[in-house]
Amino acid sequence: MNPTRKRRLIVVLLVVAAATVAVGLGVFALQQNMNYLFTPSQVQSGAASSHKTFRLGGMVKAGSIQRSKTSLLATFTVVDADGAMPVEYTGILPDLFRDNQSVIATGHMDNAHFVATEVLAKHDETYMPKELKDAMAKAHKDKPMPEGSDAGGSP
Amino acid sequence: MTAAPTAATDNVILLETRELGFYRQDEPVFASLNFRLRSGELGLIEGDNGSGKTTLMRILAGLLHVDEGELYWHGQPLQREHCVGEVLFLGHQLGLKADLSPSENLQVAVGLHGYRAQTTLSAALAEVGLSGYDDEPVRRLSAGQKKRAALARLVLLPATLWLLDEPYANLDRTGIALVNRLLEEHLARDGAALVTSHGAVSFHGGEPQRIRMHA
């Protein structure tokens, strides 16, 4: 084998070996649990107890929003499939913040409720006029709009 | 291009250029350069300042990409891998680390290239006249002594083709004689060398092939 080919072969073998090791480590890493967002039921089951500060994600329970008349204090309940967590937050809430809206709140636990330092509203990727939305809502009675997966390629 | 026919026609053609040209910002530095260099032959590249002598050297060394024309090495189109370890290049920058002594510098070069047969480091330093200086950092040597330290690489390392860009610069009379002696010995071993110089060179080991550069 001439030296050029031999050198190329060595390079290719090294790359393949490195890729194998890297894939192995990647698989190992994926098996580890990386959860940076806790749902109310996870918090109640104690999954977040080791954290001081964490993120709470879920839907705003319909009718739970109460705004203070004297300050910017707002309290609401964040729910997921089988858990609920009272949240209190002082500050201006985003426009999209409303009933049944997905939100992410950053903050810490204070006794049984969550004190948020930041509340972000997550909107879905569906765009449609209000009339159409109402019509659709009528069609699938009290079924929430599908929350799309985040696997899309374009921003 | 004028390439005077030389006596050494029986030797193998080591290096050949065909219609070699080079452009900088689309301005030709030189164009259609043709010459053949046989083993045991010295090529003297002549030309004014800015005629592309250094550029040609860097192309032949493989530092610059060939824009136009072809290069042949032993009759084959030149590829980097073919002439690896057979070419020594001495450029304007000598490639010496100022904080290392001449012998330390040479050790690195030997580590990369290996020794030529029957040479030792101290013998090479003695040959270029740097015997007493092998522990002095290069920084403290004079310009001529630095050049000699770089020339010691030619003595020490194995190579077929030497590419020497202005080897006589900064050298005194004995230094010039040293370069000529090294060249003669190299040619006698069937090596070949290309030397650039813008000054007159008196080379005693036979008439060199003269290669004129112009755009």
Place this chain on the structure above:
Amino acid sequence: MNGGSLQHFFAMGGYAGYLWPAYAVFFVVLFVDFLAPLLRRRRLLRELRARLARKAARQSRQAPTPTEPA
């Protein structure tokens, strides 16, 4: 379209303060992007013409064409 609905249009349901700056940025950036090479081209051609004129002047002054340095 009467004045009222035009006003309504520009109000953008209360989001005018966000919407119109976004559109302004879009058009201003693209306009600058489009203009820059045109200006550069004008400058280049002007410089080139000046250079050629200088060269011609030089050549006419020295009757035998001088060798240009590469």
Place this chain on the structure above:
Amino acid sequence: MSKWIPLWLHKLSSPPTFYRFAGALRPWLLALALLTGAIALYGGLVLAPADYQQGDAYRIIFIHVPSAWMSLFIYGVMGFAAFVALVWRIKLAEVVAMESAPIGAAFTFITLVTGSLWGKPMWGTWWTWDARLTSELVLLFLYLGVIGLYHAFEDRRQGARAAAFLALIGIINVPIVHFSVNWWNTLHQGSTIRLLGPSTIAPGMLWPLLTMMLATKFYYLASLFGRVRTDLLDLESGKDWVRTIATGSTLQ
């Protein structure tokens, strides 16, 4: 090496030919961009109804989303041209790669600013370190790095090759940044327009979006051609064809 390239492409890649070709095509491309852009604006700002959730603020998507697409698309074009430039050393490819970078940077900048102007009322924040936003920001830095490296060299062609190399490294980097930031759960919504399955956007909102996408594509080509023409004049200023243009009475 050039035998792999079809003859017409080889001819087109000669600077004077491309200069004329681009010059002839550019006004048409610009006209198409303006026309489709105007239609899209009318459709997006006037005809399209307000969104059920976001009201009128969603109308920023008509520039934000096409710009975001273009920022990635142009990077793709730049990366491809950079690859061609490095492998085959074709001057035109170098110029296309280098002149795509400022346009890409412009679209990336627009994406970031309009996204910010959209995020404030909708999410409640101007900026969040979410995967898409961060990778878009990194994209901007990559574009700036390519532009900066290109201009750092005295020899333009050498600069182009070095910057092309950087552009290729960057291609690998963008998805990595995206996935690494994805860790921190993402706030940005998913893709609206899907290749597979139905789009989750009403048709009245979709067509202006697609039209605007077309307009930005036309605009990119028009702008690129203008830039490439200028750069070719600069790079080839020693050649006869450029002298003819410079001294010719008509600024063609």
Place this chain on the structure above:
Amino acid sequence: MSRPGLANACAAMLRRDLTLAWRRRGDIAMPVLYALIVTMLFPFALGPEDTLLQRIAGGVVLVTILLAMLLALDAMFSSDIEDGSLEQLVLAPQPLALMLAVKILAHWLTTALPLIVISPLLAGMLHLPTAVMPVLVLALLLSTPMLSLLGAILVALTAGTRRSGMLLALMLLPLCVPVVIFAAGAVAASQQGLPWLAPIAWLGAALVLLLVLAPLACAAALRIALDA
């Protein structure tokens, strides 16, 4: 004539670079001093509040070390370019990528290793809990070689230019974003009592790939940059 083996060539290069670094010991101390000063400034700027300093300690140490390395990065090839040693290296009959890998290793040993050694001190100044220190050092051991490798490619690309300091920072920033995220992620996770192995594994995976690919890219970049 006898061609020296790869091991000999690597040893010669490594010895050369380490000797050179040792002859200029003062230069090794500079990044360390820089990192100490920058870390010291944080308590002054933010106030000596323990909880706040603790929260930012991991990230501050990482970023400080990144910046200190950036400071020393420019010098990786500059003297070799000035005196022509790099040309000689390119023309040597050894694989350029391997030789560059050795140079990068030498650079890492002389700039990053001293920084890693003092990193517990830096973290201690910001009251990072002692239990987190091993994770921090591990994260640094995996991430600093990546910065050296990525930096080497970019330094090689700018080898033909004169002004490169700011440009280098601009180009390195996007490339080191993922490295910083994962390294800081590991430290933060460990600090919060979470499993921190996953980000460390990602760092390891990236490092293994870069160890092979970066020297090759660096060699290609250098040939482009010298080609003028």
